Amino acid sequence: MNLFKASLVALTCTVLMSCATQSTLNTGPRDASPYISQYQANLRSEVISDVSYELDFQLTGETEFTASTKVNFRLSEVPKELSLDLNKAQIKRFMINGTAVYPNYNGAYISLNSRLLSTGSNTVIVEYTRAHSTNGEGLHRFQDPIDGKVYLYSHFEPAAAQQMFAVFDQPDIKAHYQISVTAPKDWQVISTMRETSIKAVGASNRWEFPQTPKLSPYNFSMHAGPYQVWQDNSGRYPMRLFARQSVAHQVPPEDWFTYTKQGLTFFDNYFGIPYPFKKYDQILVPDFLYGAMENAAAVTFSEDRFLHQAAMTAEQRQRLAGVIMHEMAHQWFGDLVTMKWWNGLWLNESFASFMGTLATQEATEFTQAWRNFYASGKQKAYEQDSLVTTHPIEVPVATSQNAFDNIDAITYQKGASTLKQLRHLLGDVVFRRGVSHYLKQYSYQNAELDDFINSLAKASGRDLSAWTQEWLYSAGVNTIKAEYRCEGNRITEFSLLQLPASADLPTLREQKVNVALFTKGRYELRNDVTLPVTYQGERTEVKQFIGERCPDLVYPNFDDWGYVKVELDDKSFDTAKQHLSNVSDPLLRSMLWQSLWDGVRDGKLSLDQYLSAVFVNAPAESDYTIVGQIISSLLRSKEYLAQIAPMQQNYANNAIKGLAQMSLRKTMESRGEHDLQHRWFNAYIRLAADRDSLRHLAQLLDGTSKIKGLTLDQDLRWAIITQLNRYDAPNALQRLTKEAAKDKSDSGIKAALAAEVIRPEAAAKRRWLSRVHTDSLPFAKQRIIMESLYPAEQKLQSAATAEERLANLREMDQKGPVFMRSYSQHLIPTDCNYTSIAALDKVLDSQTGLSNLARRALLETRQAEQRCVLIKNTMGH
Structure with missing residues (x-):
């Protein structure tokens, strides 16, 4: 499965699951619930x-x-x-x-x-x-x-x-x-x-x-249903694609079949085992809980994520190819060979994430798939792994109710990154041989982590027990940093320093990385030397660099082999800030952008300094993947700015307006590049908050203003209407009503609901919240309400019901994990101040009967509040 466990030996207990919880699996009669314990x-x-x-x-x-x-x-x-x-x-x-x-x-x-x-x-x-x-x-x-x-x-x-x-x-x-x-x-x-x-x-x-x-x-x-069906028998295995009749016009079957054929050929060859089922069906379905699901030979996909009103952008095509590959990898790793219990679910998902990205990179036109993985998925893993709720990749699962408690970016992207660096450590041929042996030995059976690791150990002739303990049974992400000295513009000492995740998570790991040295040239940063280094422990000397020219920038995880956070030394950090646009290598440029954003999140670079770097460097960026990475950080910045107000109201308003204007300018400049233009325009819609930008969006909607090369499809029209209602722009509600009367499709009904819920009306917010609390709507609509109810800038509306939401948390928790995942993600109150942190502390101390999932959400929300306060306090410094 695409969306976010150790053996039952004694392990260090994480905040997610107490030692008592880990060691007291239910050994008596079943408790009359639909869930069953591992015992x-x-x-x-x-x-x-x-x-x-x-x-x-x-x-x-x-x-x-x-x-x-x-x-x-x-x-x-x-x-x-x-x-x-x-x-x-x-x-x-x-x-x-x-x-x-x-x-x-x-x-x-x-x-x-x-x-x-x-x-x-x-x-x-x-x-x-x-x-x-x-x-x-x-x-x-x-x-x-x-x-x-x-x-x-x-x-x-x-x-x-x-x-x-x-x-x-x-x-x-x-x-x-x-x-x-x-x-x-x-x-x-x-x-x-x-x-x-x-x-x-x-x-x-x-x-x-x-x-x-x-x-x-x-x-x-x-x-079952009156699905529209498309067929393609041109490959080794018959393929079919299904969708509802009313949305069939939005389905490009040729793209689906192309990526499916490419994937089946790739995996047949890679695994050395023919596809284990007789046909390959894929079904687009509504109201789906996740991105997709690897049902054997009948894979389901969420309409919400894979149906579009206009021709797909490059981003949308790559997402489609990547998810097809992910679910296809599961046909071998998950369906053919399956974990014995839910503690092994991470390996299914990690492996499918790793293999899905590998197949996308090597079998489709998206040859930058690993760069995209770094910029999006891997950053989610680093972020998740830096939280107080971090956990080992492999942790116990007491009952089937807890199966998804720890399904997150650690399960998917950290696991995939770990497998990727293990492949670098062992070599591709050896890794592939071990995987093939594992799948052949356990075909149509169940297996455990040790079975997989033993297959790789046998193929490599290497004892992997220490590696397994360090990477799979120990939580947290390490940091590496280059430490060096120069004399006469030549390196005299060079070491890699490895830092533990925290005092509570002291594990230091072994892995292989690529270390690169750069010096400033007239027009670009020159890569003087690159060296593969296997490091371990606190300090690893790299004597091969002694005598090399003193660098202006050192990047100790060049090409992204390792799963490790990079802390740039001071000289490299300054070079990155001043010379981003002079970095020709797109992956390195992506990594340096990430280093700057990490500096904001860690309190080492103020948000206003980061945005200054954005205004200088982002307009020159033309790489599609990096533009998406920058925009993602800008949307997060907008949320921080909204939460920081009114303390920095003028700066926040001016910064958000500046970001919107920059996005509009880039939209207009990109008219010959459809994908890039579409990406910048989507950013413009979501960044628009000032009166002029909102008026311009309304004019685009009415057709009184146009942007060359851009056509507003139904998806874009709803995105604009939602934004206009979010800020209660003139006539926004009338526009919503008019659009809803024209678009009566399922996607139109859901978009209209989101636009109505997001309006900044306190009395209406209370009514919507009541409908969530009382179960008076189907879950698909409840989920939309939860996602749309309290955007960051609607602080007063959120504060009005904050106490009620915290008081009802335990009752909401009783509705089960599917409901609680959405509720806890969107409706635990935040306000970016110490009062909000204290309120979360009180709930954590007093509501002891909450599920692991709910307590985890509270802990993560509290940490996010602490981070927001840190960012607020560094503003202007």
């Missing part, structure tokens, strides 16, 4: 084997579906307690080994009567009805507001298959699935296998599918 899952998998499911679904498009599950399995012994998961169903008939009995069912799982079970073969049959899900899990139902057509899709990760059928819902009980579906005649039905027959049965069609290979429950899927 209970282990007990179940120890006695169960040879599982197969025969699934039959009656689908009508109404709010409920009817189904039956026949589970065949073997028991090595009859346990005292054995449960079969099935969530919120109405059971109509229940049989164990041919005997009809009344089910011992609590709404979450069925407790099987051990007296009716036997050693050896067993069969359980459950016939039931169930409401379709509406929160993106289980068998989700969506009705298209344009034409009224109903679409279904399944999503099971981490443990939501039980919301669709009776199942032993844990990854290490792999099974064969055979599915039959009765559905309306105009529907498509998509699953892991291609159907063997479609027969008319009255007003419906009966779809029969062959048995699947062995899969974990979360990798199986079924999707």
